Amino acid sequence: MxxxxxxxxxxxxxxxxxxxxxxxxxxxxxxxxxxxxxxxxxxxxxxxxxxxxxxxxxxxxxxxxxxxxxxxxxxxxxxxxxxxxxxxxxxxxxxxxxxxxxxxxxxxxxxxxxxxxxxxxxxxxxxxxxxxxxxxxxxxxxxxxxxxxxxxxxxxxxxxxxxxxxxxxxxxxxxxxxxxxxxxxxxxxxxxxxxxxxxxxxxxxxxxxxxxxxxxxxxxxxxxxNPELTPLSFLVSDNPLFYSLASRRTVEKIRQLETIIGEDPGERGIRALFIQDELLRSCLALSHSSSVAITTGFPTHYMHNPPDETDGPPGAIAMANMLLSMGKQVTLVTDRRAVEMNQAIIDEAVREGVLTDTIPLVTFENNSPDSALKFLCHNGDINKPRYDHLVAIERSGRATDGNYYNMREINIKHLVDPIDDLFIAAKDIPGIITTGIGDGGNELGMGKVKDRVKSLMPKGDVIACDVPADFAITAGVSNWGGYAVACGLYLLLTCPSHQRYLKKGLGLNRAVPQDQLQKWRAGLPSVDKEESILSTLVRFGIRSGKTGHLAMEVDGLTFHPTHSGIITRLLEIKPVHMLL
CATH class of the missing domain: 3.30.2040.10 (PSTPO5379-like domain)
Known part of the structure; x- marks a missing residue:
């Protein structure tokens, strides 16, 4: 009774x-x-x-x-x-x-x-x-x-x-x-x-x-x-309405990551496109996600085979590896022309220990009015999305005139599949969030800041991407944005305030096993991993974006000391409070 x-x-x-x-x-x-x-x-x-x-x-x-x-x-x-x-x-x-x-x-x-x-x-x-x-x-x-x-x-x-x-x-x-x-x-x-x-x-x-x-x-x-654990709230999604929480100190740490990747050694003027906390909000959304689709590929070297550049794939793989360590489903979306090459890159990344496990590789073709809907949702049903987050990193973005331009204002549309359509369709599908990572304004997702690109970036009135993402992360080099997302996710994994919110306050007295903590740490990028993946890209004939050099550089900046230095500094941003 x-x-x-x-x-x-x-x-x-x-x-x-x-x-x-x-x-x-x-x-x-x-x-x-x-x-x-x-x-x-x-x-x-x-x-x-x-x-x-x-x-x-x-x-x-x-x-x-x-x-x-x-x-x-x-x-x-x-x-x-x-x-x-x-x-x-x-x-x-x-x-x-x-x-x-x-x-x-x-x-x-x-x-x-x-x-x-x-x-x-x-x-x-x-x-x-x-x-x-x-x-x-x-x-x-x-x-x-x-x-x-x-x-x-x-x-x-x-x-x-x-x-x-x-x-x-x-x-x-x-x-x-x-x-x-x-x-x-x-x-x-x-x-x-x-x-x-x-x-x-x-x-x-x-x-x-x-x-x-x-x-x-x-x-x-x-x-x-402890007031350091006091959470702050951030709007993550309007459709459906959803906020997330992270402790004040964790927020400060992720903002430090954002500051580091905003440095501009290539002097592109990228700071003009910066929006504070886009990295934080994207990381919070990814933390709540279960299935993430990542796309990359910028065929700026249209006169070479392959035409792709070394910026993009390393950052995509770094994010994928961290997401895999968190138990997320990860899919890589690529152009039909690049399937064989990207499969070889994934296989090599697994062999070298850069990726802990292989990830599915898929393509997208827009051959009917509902192609994007069917790709994103099971049986085309908006109530059954196949992914809850789309991420584009250094991915060619469609301009206002429907073409795709590199920074030299060369139209490379013939080398690009219409993956932009997925980001456009996602706007009308509840529960799918989008992130774009770029360093020039012509990348998929940077349509969120297209007015700034058109007025402030060289040739911006022509090359600016017209397709927005919910979050637009700007970085001196796009790979850095991918590294920062991975590091930001790790900070959230070790933030008690965020984990409590993520788990609805349930099951928190169970200690996280050491092997799980080690798995998360292994999901982080490192200088050795990123040097390895860049070496693989060079062996496959993929060139530096700015110079076209077949060398250990990205966007004209050599791996040592520039990129290795950025990775080291990102990894120095340690969790302020280990959870549980």
Whole structure:
């Protein structure tokens, strides 16, 4: 028999409480520890104990309230669990200037079952339950910081954006509590909720159990956490709406990567195209991805065979290797003319240890109006995308007139397949994000900054790519952008604040095995790896972009000391806090 109870206690913390038979106590204890965001365990009582002395001297679960079912105590065969509750941070939200809409509207908080499974422990398993509070976009970071600093009251949000991504179909129909109305400019923000425990207990059907009533708790909490771990929020996608989090210090480190790759030893004036945090946002999106398609290839040397340059493939392979180490599916999209060459490059990269595993190589032909849709989605169904992120690095981009130009204003359209169409089609497919990496403005994806390219870059009015990406990463050499993405992903892998958000606050007390950490480190680029892949390209007759030299150089810059120096400096940006 499961009995929800209203407690009328005067205590020092905002708590929810659950009373279970002693036979279930160990399993429930483990369930709480494995799912610490919804179930922050503050105290486990001894069997029959009616107080929680570490939390407050005067607390007593025996209540004079007529609504209480435990007036005589829980009995010697029952164990009480005291969990932190999000009601404890609502006063702090108001103090920080964040409106608390449920209080403004005189309503209980909205609570929803999700389709996100908690980590099972013994007999306990259930979906995560969340609370939702609408927050104005300009108050998101304040709300994140305030709640992050209260980890025993569920901590920072576990999701910001489209509720459907949690399996919630209608915000107007909460499973517990009342529907809270959003105001113009609000974003739905979701916190893990202690009602998850009610779901777990109900699924187990114990002979007898007690809980607080959802929305009725005991009084406010406080804890101080390392401010370096305070997350910042970043918009990752508009369709569907989705934000991600990373700690303030990790953000600073990724911005350092962005500064390094923005150096311009070739004096192309690339800084004019820079948009801050494009690297960060792309890395955050890739961290949440499951299947990534990467394309590269710029046949600038149209008079040679092969016509490709040494910028692009090394950066593409560096990103692919890091993504593989993270367990992502990776596909390389190439031109039909270059299939044999790129397959040989992939095979050699695997043999040399530059790639940990082979990756599929595919081509794209636009031979019907729905070719791009069928390529990107299973059976052409926009609800079933085959990839959730497309990345172009040093890939020829289509100009406004439909042609493809190198930096000398030479049209190389006859050497380029219409892979741009995939980026155009992706705009209308929910859940597919695009990134373009370039160093001149004529690369696929750099259409996001085409106005700057046309006005500020040499021959920009002709060569500027017209096709935008969601994120346009500019670098002194495009390969550097690929290296920085790999390093940025590693920083996110080792960022506790980001990993907590990525995992919805579930399963965080399990230590990451050393072999997994080593696998991530092995996914990073290195001077030796990049020298090896560049040597392979030169053996295959691939030339430096700016000079056309068949030599160990990229864009006219020799591998040593220029490129090797950049790689070394990127790798020196170490994680500020190893996770878990």
């Amino acid at each position: 499961f009995l929800p109870v209203v407690f009328c206690l005067s205590v020092c913390l905002s708590l929810s409480m659950f009373v279970l038979p002693r036979s279930l106590a160990d399993d429930f204890d483990t369930f709480c520890k494995r799912n610490s965001a919804p179930l922050p365990l503050l105290y486990r009582s001894q069997p029959g104990e009616t107080s929680c002395p570490p939390l407050c001297r005067d607390a007593d679960i025996r209540s004079p309230s007529e609504q209480s079912a435990v007036q005589d105590g829980p009995g010697t065969d029952m164990v009480s669990f005291y969990l932190g509750c999000s009601f404890g941070f609502e006063s702090r939200l108001k103090k920080a200037g964040v409106p608390v809409r449920n209080l403004e509207q005189g309503k209980n908080i909205s609570m929803y079952r999700t389709t996100v499974p908690c980590v099972q422990a013994g007999v306990f398993s259930c979906p995560l339950v969340v609370t939702m509070r609408p927050v104005p976009t300009d108050k998101l970071d304040a709300a994140v910081e305030v709640t992050h600093l209260n980890p025993l009251a569920h901590g920072a949000p576990i999701h910001i954006g489209d509720p459907a991504l949690l399996g919630i179909q209608d915000l107007c129909k909460p499973d517990y509590g009342e529907a809270v109305e959003q105001q113009p400019g609000d974003v739905p923000v979701f916190w893990a909720c202690g009602v998850t425990a009610i779901e777990a207990i109900r699924s187990n059907k114990p002979s007898l159990a007690f809980s607080h009533s959802p929305g009725c708790i005991m009084d406010p909490s406080s804890i101080i956490l």
